[in-house]
Amino acid sequence: MTFLRSSITALMGLSLASTAMAAAVIAADPFDGTSRVLDGARRGTGWATAWSDRDQVNGRIVATKASDAPMSGKALRVQGNAATAATRQLRQTVSSNVLISFDIQFDAGRLNTNDLFGLWLGGVAGPTIGLRGNCGTGQGCTDDLFVRTGATGIGSTGVNITLGTTYSILGYLQKVDGSAVYNRFDLWVNPTEEDWTSLTGADITNFGISGVSAFRKIGVRTANLETNDAVLMDNLRIGLADPRPPALSPVAAPTTNPVPEPGTLALLGAALVALTASVRRRQH
Structure with a gap:
């Protein structure tokens, strides 16, 4: 039994190490600092600079409510309009396929056509x-979450969001077909475990030449928000994808008995079969 346990432990360690290498979270911000303006906030990991919000009016870190789940504790609340409502620099430059995930909520006011909150x-x-009200068209479309590879074109998800409801979104930005610049952006809304692990079946995919081959700076852009409108964002994470990983782990409450991922289960199953056969041979 000691041999069996040590072999399984070694296989689990190998599997988890491979997963970590395939998809490394390089930056994260849970926006859990003291309630204050966002400008100068340094919480999180993987950042070279603090958040910059020069006008100091667009972003504030605020307490969340139980009804804002899966947001928990604190979140970023943005009001007003600016092309660079908030910006921050990563510790490293990203030039490979990348995963972006965060929680978003239209927290107050009224979502009108072309209201925009984009990362x-x-x-x-x-x-x-991010979020763009009614596809930005005003022609009966009620799709409110989107991705786009560049300044033009848009991929809307078909999700009509509800005031006060939090949505988790996962984006997968890629260079495909030998492109030197990013030219494909997939988006999942409230992704399932299968979505996270397979990165297939996206709710929407947007293709287009971005003109961006690498980036280090990220930012929040808002547009057309009225005086009483407000958007919440929380649990921001950015991870490298090399080239198609099991994905970043979804944000979830910890469990006392975590369930191994399918790939781990397959490895463990194979190990158990081989080890059982070996023990039987020795006994005979």
Whole structure:
């Protein structure tokens, strides 16, 4: 039994190490600092600079309510309009396929056509993921979450968001077909465990030449928000994808008996079969 336990432990360690190498979280911010303006906030990991919000009015870190789950404790609350409502620099430059995830909520006011809250990568005209009311068209469309690879074009998810409801979104930004710049952006809304592990079946995919081959700076852009409108964002994470990983682990409450991922289960099953056969041979 000692041999069996040590072999399984070694296999689990190998599997988890491979997963960690495949998808490394390089930056994260749970926005859990003291309630204050965002400008100068340094919480989180993987950042070279603090958040910059020069006008000091767009972003504040605020307490969340139980009804805001899966947001917990504190979140970023943004009001007003600016192309660079908030910006921050990563510790490292990203040039490979990348995963972006965060929670978002239209917290107050009224979501009108073309109301915009977008997280951009590399520049205001670069790849963007977030919220855009009614596809920005005003023609009966009620799709409110989107991705786009550049300043033009948009991929809307078909999700009509509800005031006060939190949505978890996962984006997968890629260079495909030998492109030197990012040219594909996938988006999942409230991704399942299968979505996280397979990175297939996206709710929407946007193709287009971004003009961005690498980035280090990220930022928040808002537009067309009225005086009483407010958007919440929480649990921001950015991870490298090399080239198609099991993905960042979804944010979830810890469990006392975590369930191994399918890949781990397969390895453990194979190990158990081989070891059982070996023990039987020895006994005979």
